Amino acid sequence: MRQRPQDIVEQALSVATCDDCVVIADETSTANLRWAGNTLTTNGVARSRRLTVIAIDRREGGAAAGVVSRSGVRDHEVETVVRAAEKEAADGSPAEDAGPLVEEPGAGPFGMDVSGRPGWDDPPDSTGIGVLGGFAGQLGDTLRAAAAGGRKLYGYAEHELTSTFLGTSAGLRLRHDQPTGKVELNAKSDDLTRSAWAGEATRDFADVDVAALDRGLAERLEWARRRVDLPAGRYETLLPPTATADLLTYLYWSAGAKDALDGRTVFSKPGGGTRVGESLTGLPVTLRSDPSFPGLACAPFVIAHASGRDSSVFDNGLPLAPTDWIRHGELAALTQTRYSARLSGLPVTPAIDNLIFETDDPGAPGLAEMIARTGRGLLLTCLWYIREVDPQTLLLTGLTRDGVYLVENGEVTGAVNNFRFNESPVGMLSRLAEVGASVPALPREWGDYFGRVAMPPVRVEGFNMSSVSQAS
Amino acid sequence: MTHGGQHDIDPQFTTLPLRALADAAMQQAADLGAGHADFRAGQIRSQQIGLSDGNLETLFDAGDIGLAVRVVVNGTWGFAAAVDLTPDAAAQAAREAVEVARVAAAMNTERIELAPEPAHGDATWVSAYDVDPFDVSAADKAALLADWSRRLLARDGVDHVDAHLLQVKECKFYADGATTATQQRVRLHPALTAVAVQKDGRFETMRTLAPPAGRGYEYLNGTGWDFQTELEQIPVLLAEKLAAPTVRPGRYDLVIDPSNLWLTIHESIGHATELDRALGYEAAYAGTSFATPDKLGTLQYGSPHMRVTGDRTAEHGLATVGYDDEGVAGQSWDLITGGVLSGYQLDRRMAALVGLGRSNGCAFADSPGHMPLQRMANVSLQPADGGPSTSELIGGVEDGIFIAGDKSWSIDMQRYNFQFTGQRFYKITGGRLAGQLRDVAYQATTTDFWNAMEAVGGPQTYVLGGAFNCGKGQPGQVAPVSHGAPSVLMRGIRILNTAEEAA
Numbered sequence: 010m011r012q013r014p015q016d017i018v019e020q021a022l023s024v025a026t027c028d029d030c031v032v033i034a035d036e037t038s039t040a041n042l043r044w045a046g047n048t049l050t051t052n053g054v055a056r057s058r059r060l061t062v063i064a065i066d067r068r069e070g071g072a073a074a075g076v077v078s079r080s081g082v083r084d085h086e087v088e089t090v091v092r093a094a095e096k097e098a099a100d101g102s103p104a105e106d107a108g109p110l111v112e113e114p115g116a117g118p119f120g121m122d123v124s125g126r127p128g129w130d131d132p133p134d135s136t137g138i139g140v141l142g143g144f145a146g147q148l149g150d151t152l153r154a155a156a157a158g159g160r161k162l163y164g165y166a167e168h169e170l171t172s173t174f175l176g177t178s179a180g181l182r183l184r185h186d187q188p189t190g191k192v193e194l195n196a197k198s199d200d201l202t203r204s205a206w207a208g209e210a211t212r213d214f215a216d217v218d219v220a221a222l223d224r225g226l227a228e229r230l231e232w233a234r235r236r237v238d239l240p241a242g243r244y245e246t247l248l249p250p251t252a253t254a255d256l257l258t259y260l261y262w263s264a265g266a267k268d269a270l271d272g273r274t275v276f277s278k279p280g281g282g283t284r285v286g287e288s289l290t291g292l293p294v295t296l297r298s299d300p301s302f303p304g305l306a307c308a309p310f311v312i313a314h315a316s317g318r319d320s321s322v323f324d325n326g327l328p329l330a331p332t333d334w335i336r337h338g339e340l341a342a343l344t345q346t347r348y349s350a351r352l353s354g355l356p357v358t359p360a361i362d363n364l365i366f367e368t369d370d371p372g373a374p375g376l377a378e379m380i381a382r383t384g385r386g387l388l389l390t391c392l393w394y395i396r397e398v399d400p401q402t403l404l405l406t407g408l409t410r411d412g413v414y415l416v417e418n419g420e421v422t423g424a425v426n427n428f429r430f431n432e433s434p435v436g437m438l439s440r441l442a443e444v445g446a447s448v449p450a451l452p453r454e455w456g457d458y459f460g461r462v463a464m465p466p467v468r469v470e471g472f473n474m475s476s477v478s479q480a481s
Numbered sequence: 482m483t484h485g486g487q488h489d490i491d492p493q494f495t496t497l498p499l500r501a502l503a504d505a506a507m508q509q510a511a512d513l514g515a516g517h518a519d520f521r522a523g524q525i526r527s528q529q530i531g532l533s534d535g536n537l538e539t540l541f542d543a544g545d546i547g548l549a550v551r552v553v554v555n556g557t558w559g560f561a562a563a564v565d566l567t568p569d570a571a572a573q574a575a576r577e578a579v580e581v582a583r584v585a586a587a588m589n590t591e592r593i594e595l596a597p598e599p600a601h602g603d604a605t606w607v608s609a610y611d612v613d614p615f616d617v618s619a620a621d622k623a624a625l626l627a628d629w630s631r632r633l634l635a636r637d638g639v640d641h642v643d644a645h646l647l648q649v650k651e652c653k654f655y656a657d658g659a660t661t662a663t664q665q666r667v668r669l670h671p672a673l674t675a676v677a678v679q680k681d682g683r684f685e686t687m688r689t690l691a692p693p694a695g696r697g698y699e700y701l702n703g704t705g706w707d708f709q710t711e712l713e714q715i716p717v718l719l720a721e722k723l724a725a726p727t728v729r730p731g732r733y734d735l736v737i738d739p740s741n742l743w744l745t746i747h748e749s750i751g752h753a754t755e756l757d758r759a760l761g762y763e764a765a766y767a768g769t770s771f772a773t774p775d776k777l778g779t780l781q782y783g784s785p786h787m788r789v790t791g792d793r794t795a796e797h798g799l800a801t802v803g804y805d806d807e808g809v810a811g812q813s814w815d816l817i818t819g820g821v822l823s824g825y826q827l828d829r830r831m832a833a834l835v836g837l838g839r840s841n842g843c844a845f846a847d848s849p850g851h852m853p854l855q856r857m858a859n860v861s862l863q864p865a866d867g868g869p870s871t872s873e874l875i876g877g878v879e880d881g882i883f884i885a886g887d888k889s890w891s892i893d894m895q896r897y898n899f900q901f902t903g904q905r906f907y908k909i910t911g912g913r914l915a916g917q918l919r920d921v922a923y924q925a926t927t928t929d930f931w932n933a934m935e936a937v938g939g940p941q942t943y944v945l946g947g948a949f950n951c952g953k954g955q956p957g958q959v960a961p962v963s964h965g966a967p968s969v970l971m972r973g974i975r976i977l978n979t980a981e982e983a984a
Contacts, residue, residue: 011565039956041956042585042588043955044588045761045762045764045765046591046762046764047590048591049557049558049585049588049589050558051558051560051854052558052560052582053561053581053852053956054561054562054577054581055561055562055563055850055851056562056563057547057562057564057850073537074540075540075542076541077542077544078541078542078543078544079544079545079546080544080545080546080564081545081547081564081565093542097540097619100618100619100620101540101619101623102536102537102623103536103537104537104538105536105537105538106538138580138581138584141584142584145584145585145587145588146587149587152588161761163761163764163765164765165765165766167955167956193955194765195765197764201761206765267533271640271676271678272640272641272676272678272682272684273676273678273684277678277682278682279681279682280680280681315529315539315541316539316540317538318538393768393894394891394892394894395891396889396890396891397889398889398900398979398982398983399920399979400684401683404979404982404983406889406891406900407891408891408893408894408898410893410894427893429891429898429900429924431900431977431979431982431983436983457955457957473982475900475982476898476924476975477898478893478895478897478898479771479893479895479897479898479926480771480893480894480895480897480898481895
């Protein structure tokens with residue numbers, strides 16, 4: 010019989026002899042189904058548990074941290090992991106982000122409301138193939154319907170649940186249960202020349218209607234029966250929420266205060282400092298994160314398994330408050346550790362695991378309304394293979410995928426070839442012509458790592474389609 | 482049979498009750514009616530060290546251990562993984578795998594069959610390295626990186642230095658009743674980046690070109706790469722780049738160094754010749770391939786100078802193994818011969834599906850928690866026997882660009898349209914290098930690009946590049962892979978100015 014993760018945290022803290030200690034126990038379970046060409050391809054369930062011990066050796070003028078993280082640790086091996094971390098700390102050179110541990114729950118600038126959440130002593134939550142049981146039956150019917158309708162379906166469904174237990178020698182005991190799920194559906198015509206895609210993030214699969222997703226894709230495949238070839242160039246372009254999400258997620262990931270202070274990002278101010286306070290767009294838009302946003306809830310405190318450019322193990326347990334990154338079009342904050350906040354003189358605003366982009370305009374339209382008001386423009390399905398080309402401007406490149414549609418006089422009139430784009434999400438903010446109403450979305454490119462977003466459809470002037478891609 | 486390197490496999494792994502676990506899982510699977518079952522156990526150690534301006538920023542030491550059971554029940558896959566290395570947990574995973582196969586059967590219309598592989602008995606294999614990086618203390622490794630960082634920071638014009646060292650030791654045990662393979666691989670990737678920031682806000686970076694390698698810690702001390710010389714040159718190269726003129730967009734002849742070309746090979750050939758992609762099994766995620774099986778033996782992929790091989794055997798290669806994750810022995814074969822598509826990368830299921838005979842050994846799972854997929858072999862462009870040096874290739878260009886080092890990369894989901902940048906770009910005028918350029922990207926369609934290859938450099942230009950982090954599949958998996966390349970001469974490739982693209 011294994012110990013509960015909570016007890017492993019207590020055991021590790023009790024055997025630790027280093028000056029300070031942080032222990033994180035993660036209990037994860039996953040279930041997935043994958044299909045291609047109307048048949049199931051792979052599937053699986055997995056459970057894992059990971060113990061991460063952060064030993065801190067305080068010394069004259071600083072502190073060193075040793076981090077050892079192991080999966081599958083048996084009860085009698087817990088002490089071995091602690092000793093290994095302590096040795097790394099004792100032998101290690103001083104950590105640049107060294108600081109005191111976070112003292113007490115709620116002792117930070119913002120109190121935490123943990124009501125309604127499972128307590129420290131409750132057992133870890135878990136998922137299994139049963140979560141996908143109802144979905145699997147529905148999917149089987151949908152695959153047969155698609156085959157009968159001359160469509161081939163490809164896709165993936167995954168559910169994951171991680172229970173994280175965080176304890177420190179300063180007395181913190183924090184726990185967070187994170188469900189994460191998604192479904193992606195790709196429909197192709199039998200001859201594979203037409204393709205459409207839809208994706209949704211879900212916390213429990215109760216809200217997934219795969220037959221409805223398939224109906225939507227069938228409509229798009231019909232749109233694509235008329236093919237229009239267009240050359241590279243700058244086009245008025247409607248980005249659906251998934252595409253907006255991919256571009257703004259990358260902007261958010263590039264908003265680290267440390268790199269900006271070093272003068273090496275688009276958010277660096279020439280001559281030194283950061284661009285916090287500068288206007289990025291004339292539209293009243295806000296980019297923000299909020300751990301308690303309905304439907305997108307995420308950890309309300311810092312969980313840092315390792316230190317890095319934008320994270321610090323010393324910050325573990327720090328409460329996370331709702332944070333505006335862009336407020337009314339103005340750059341309002343960068344992602345910070347307590348260390349980078351000391352360097353920048355800006356507030357401590359650590360990264361949060363969700364992202365909301367929205368207009369302050371209460372009458373913001375939906376995508377259908379935006380299509381209806383389009384004279385001539387492109388409507389995208391999603392973006393793919395997005396990579397940074399130049400950090401100076403945050404120029405990104407990538408492809409359109411699974412459906413580019415021509416809109417003329419308010420109606421979709423055909424499908425256009427795919428394009429390679431070269432665009433900066435920062436430059437794009439200044440060319441936003443319209444921002445629609447925000448809805449939950451799944452970023453096609455980054456959804457494996459970052460799936461809790463609410464994003465609007467947007468209309469961009471002169472979106473830079475750099476060349477034509479023959480891919481269909 | 483025992484072969485490969487000189488080291489013993491980590492006793493922490495070999496003293497686990499691996500055979501008892503396999504027996505418990507296989508027996509349970511057989512009892513429940515599985516037609517095929519295989520068992521895998523793995524222990525993966527990794528350590529990440531990162532320094533910012535010579536100060537320790539990241540020290541993360543991870544270990545993953547676990548087991549996996551894969552079954553075929555009535556023609557449907559089932560897979561389950563667990564982290565407890567006990568016979569009970571192994572048998573439980575086998576029961577779960579069978580249950581998953583039964584749930585999944587409702588959606589399966591293709592009967593899973595596996596290409597036969599000769600039995601290899603009880604085999605052991607260890608990759609070639611001298612010093613296990615996990616035998617060197619983290620403090621010593623961080624001290625070496627700090628010394629290198631400070632040397633760079635002390636030079637004029639260097640404002641910041643990032644230093645990273647990623648190291649992995651992978652131990653695997655595989656059993657399927659015919660073959661039992663116990664293996665160990667070591668790999669590491671050191672990288673340093675120098676940054677220069679001007680008062681007007683413009684900045685440039687210059688990174689070491691040292692590729693990740695299937696080597697041990699000796700790699701940092703002069704075996705396989707000359708870091709001392711490279712570190713000496715970086716500040717000079719960075720200053721030249723900062724002062725360089727911006728490129729005029731247009732069509733140019735290119736001489737491409739292997740330190741850049743490996744990534745173009747990876748994206749436009751490596752992924753395009755994966756049979757599961759070509760058949761549509763990755764259509765919703767990583768994508769498909771223009772190089773479909775109906776074109777095997779006829780598609781003119783590139784110029785007649787082009788021979789590309791796949792292998793899982795190259796010494797120090799990141800995809801090199803003794804046996805893959807389906808018990809198939811490492812092999813070497815042609816993918817493109819005389820410029821024509823001549824082969825694919827296969828696993829046992831894909832090989833059986835299209836009747837291509839034996840698998841060429843490309844099954845790989847990145848952890849015991851994941852099901853093996855067809856993953857990339859070392860895919861390499863072969864040099865020309867007696868072929869030219871890099872400077873001889875440059876000598877054949879009147880007005881062009883020489884490109885070294887990889888940086889940004891992107892390619893479409895059928896592997897047609899790609900765009901790459903690099904670490905540094907030199908103008909070529911009258912057959913000679915004439916200083917660096919900046920803001921350069923090259924963009925092409927795969928077959929246009931490789932058919933524009935006029936000359937392939939000789940073996941003296943050949944370098945094994947590669948990456949630790951090739952992504953594929955859902956759930957996502959990462960795989961390490963190497964790509965050998967000579968220098969090449971390409972005619973008339975489209976060059977973009979990235980500053981203009983962002984304007």
